Amino acid sequence: MNKALSMLGLAERAGRIRSGSFQTEEAIRSGKARLVILAEDAGENTAGALKNKCDYYDVPLRIFGESGQLGHAIGREKRVCIAITDEGFADTVLKLIDSENKERGSNGENEDK
Secondary structure, three states: HHHHHHHHHHHHHHHOOEEHHHHHHHHHHOOOOOEEOOOOOOOOHHHHHHHHHHHHHOOEEEOOOOOHHHHOOOOOOOOOEEEEOHHHHHHHHHHHHHHHHHHOOOOOOOOOO
């Protein structure tokens, strides 16, 4: 988990992160989001809305970490969702999250994809 969170920090410093519900949804709608990360402790309404948007716009979604961990990784307070807008960062984080989830026995993927 630390590697994926570290990569999120690097992506934030590179200006390739949009965080919070509004900015994440905006990145999805505009076609800039390459990967969306949803915190495990996200509320049902937020989770449902983001899953639907990611399905509709064909953006990969992963459920990973808790909101406090995600926020800390990018140097902010709690963040329930994060959109990565850079293809390279998105690919790397996606592989790290999938690897971590595989080790934990969870796929962490959007169930509908």
